[in-house]
Amino acid sequence: MTSTLLSPSTRRKLDESIPPLLRPLIRAYVLGYASAVAPRLLTLVLQYVTRRRKNKGVASAIRPHDSFITSLQRILRGGLELQRFPTFCAALVGGTTLLEVLLGTAFNRLLSTSQLTSLTRKRLLTWLSSFISAWLSLRLLQSKESDSFAETIGISQDSLENAKQETIRYAGRTLDLTLFASTRALDVIIGEIWSRKRSHRVTAEKWTRGESLISKLTDPTIFATSSALIMWAWFYCPSKLPKSYTKWISSAASVDSRLIEALRRCRSGELLYGKETGQAGLLQSMCADFKWPLEWGDPAKSIPFPCEVVHMGCGPNCEHHALSRFYRSFQWAMATYLPVNLFTKKRDLKGIKAAFISAARSSSFLAAFIALFYYGVCLARTRIGPHFIGKDTEARQKIDSGLCVGSGCFLCGWSVLIEKAARRKELALFVAPRAMATLLPRQYSLDKQWRETFVFAFSTAVVFTCVRENPKRLRGVLGKVLGFVMEAQPR
Template identity: 65%
Template structure:
C-alpha cells in the first residue's frame, strides 16, 4: 500500500519545484483528514458484519451502505472549503508570496541586512497566507454554528451565523507561536548564563519541569471542564474521556448538583432518588443515597463495587485501565513498528509505557477524589462539620483529582512529553473561551492565527529545530522546494 510520504515523493518528482510544497501540503492534509474517518468506518462496518454474520439478506445492503459511506468520506476531503485545501492554500500561499514579496523588498532601498530582508519576506507572506487560508475555512457554513432568532414572536425568524468553528486550529497555532518565542528567549538566556558560568540547578529544574507542568495544568483544565462544563469540550473529547473514565453518570451528576447547591447535605432537597437508584443497582443500603440522612455519601459509592478501601479501588482502576489501554495501543504499535522481532519488542514496550501513563492518569484522578473526600481532606478541618463536607464534594475533591492526574506524564518518555504538552495546551485554552461567538468578532481570531502562523513559519524556514516536536520536522519537509 502506498503511503502519503511515497505519494508526496512521486508528485514532487513530477511537479515543478515551486509547486512541490503545495502538493505535499494537500496530500498530507487530505491523508490526515480522511484516513481517521476511513479507519473508523472500517471498524464500524466490521463490528456490524460480525454481529450480522449468516444473514444473507442483510449482506448486500450493508455492502452498499459501506460503499456509499466510503465514497462520501473520500469525496468530502476534496471540498475546497475543507482542511486539505486550507493546507495547500497556507503552504502554497507562503512559498509563492515569499518569492514576490522578497523581490519587492529587495528592490526597495532599505538599510536592512540580507538576513533581515529574508525574514521580513517570509513573515509577511506567511501572515497573508495564514489570513486568507483561515478565511477559506471560515467561509464554510455549518448548522452547528447557526441559529434562528427574531425581534418579536410574530416576526419571521432570521438565520444567524456564529463564529468559532476554527477556534481549535487558531489556539493550536497560537500555542506553537508562544512556544517558539519563549523557547528562543530561554535558549538565549541559557547561552548567556552558561558562558558566564551561572547556569544553576534551578535553571535545569525549570527546563526539565516546563513541559510536564504545562501538561499537568492543561489536563487539570480539561478534566475540570469535562466534569462541570462538558459543553466547553468537543463532543469527541467528552465521549473518549467518558469511555476511559468508566464512571457511573449518576455519580457525576450528584457531584455536579453538590456544586450547584441543588444537593445539600443535612437538608431534604428531593435529590435522594438519584443516588438511591445507584444503591439499588449495587445492593447498598438505600440510606447511603439520601443526603439528608447520610453526610457525606460513602466513598465506597465512588469505588462503584470495589469495596470500601480507597487504595484497593485505585489499584483495581490501574489494572482495568491498563488492560483497556493496551487493547488500544498495542495493535497500533504493532502495525507501526513490528517488522521483525526487535520491532515487536519495541512495539510492546511502547504500548506498555503509554498504557501505564493512561492507567496512572485515571488512577491518580480517582485517588485524588478519594484523598480529598476520605483520606486527607476531612482531617484538615472538622470532619463532622456538614459545611466542610459540602465544600469538599462541591468541587474540592474533583479539583484534587484534576490537579493530580496530569503528573502521570512522567511515565512517558522525555522525548514525547513536549509533544503531549503542546497537544493538550490549546485544548485546555479552548475550555476558557466560548465555543461560539458573534461573527463580527471573527477578525480577531483570524488576526491571531495569521500572526501566529507567521511566527512559526518564519522560524521553520530559518531555524527548524526551534519548532519543537513532530511539527517542526513535518513543516520543514513540507516547505522544502
C-alpha cells in the same frame, strides 16, 4: 505521513516530476487530504466490520455493502470540497512559498536602502508571505456556513402571520485551529528566549540547578495544568470540549453517570447534605444496582455518601480502588496502544520488544492518569480533606462541591512523568490548545472574528518563519512535517 510510507527513491522521482515551486503546495494538499479523510475511513471500516459480525445471517432490506460504498464515496468526495481542510493546507503552505517569489523582488527593492541585513529582509519576507497566506486560508475555512454555529430567532411576535425569523450566525468554528497555531508560536518564542538565556548563562558558568529543574519540569507542568483544566471542564462544563473528546474521556474514565451528576448537583446547590431536597432517588438507584444500603444515597441521612460509592463496587478501601483502576485502565490502554506500536515497528525481535516497551509505558501513563484522578477524589473526601477542612456538614458539602474533583484534576496530569522527555513535549503541546479552549467561548459574535483571524495569521507567520530559519526550534513531529512540506528541493 506520506514521507514515511514511500521509499526515498520513489519520493525523489515524484518530487522531480513536479515543478519545485509547486512541490510545497501539492505536498500540503496530499497530507491535508490524508489527515482529513483517513480517520473517517478507519472509523467507517471498523463500523462496517462490526455491523457485519452483528448482522451475520440476518436479512436486511438495505445491504450493508451498499451503505458502505455510499458512505465511502461521500467521505472521499467531501475531502475534495473547496472549503475543507486539504484546500486550506494547500493555500496556507503553497500561498506562502508562491508569495515569497512574487513579492521577493519588490520587497527587496523597497528595503534596499534600509539598514536591514539580507537575512533580516528574508525573514520579514517569509513572515509577511506567511501572514497573508494564513489570513486568506483561514478566511476560506471560516466562509463555510455551519448549522451548529447558527441560531434562528423570531424578530416579530405581533401575530403568527406577521412573525418573522432571522438566522444569526456565530464565529468559533476555527477556534481550535487558532489555538493550536498560537500555542506553537508561543512555544517557539518562549523556547528561543529561554535557549539564548541558557546558552549565555552556561557560557558564563552561572546556570543554576534551579534553572535546570525549571527546564525539566516545564513540559510536565504545562501538561498537568492543561489536564486539570480539561478534566474540570469534562466534569462540570462538558459543552466546552469537543463531543469526540468528551466521549473518549468518558470511555477511559468508566464512571457511572449518576455519580458525576450527584457531584454536579452538590456544586450547583441542588443536593445539600442534611436537608431533604428531593435528590435521594439519584444515588439510591445506584445503591440498588450495587446492592448497597439505600440510606447511602440519601443526602439527608448519609453525610457524606461513603467513598465506596465512588469506588463503584471495588470495596471501601481507597488505595485498593486506585490500584484496581490502574490495572483495569492498563489493560484497556494496552489493547489500543500495542496494535498501533506493532504496526509501526519493524517485524523483527528487536522491533517487537520495542513495541511492547513503548505500549507498556504509554499504557502505564494513561492508567496512572486515571488512577490518580480517582485517588485525588478520595484524598479530598476521606484520607486528607476532612482532617484539614472539617468533618461537619458544611465542610462535607464544601468538599463534595468541587474540592474533591479539583484534587483529582490537580493530581492526574503528573502521571506524564512516566513518559520519556520527548513524549512529554508532544503531550504538553497536544493538550495545551484544548485547555485554552475551555477558558474561551465556543461561539462568539461574527463581527469579532477578525481578531481570531489576526491571531492565527500572526502565529502561523511566526511558526513558518521559524521552520525556514531554525526548524529544530519547532519541537515534535510538527517541525519535521512542516520541514518536509515546505522544502522545495527533492530529498
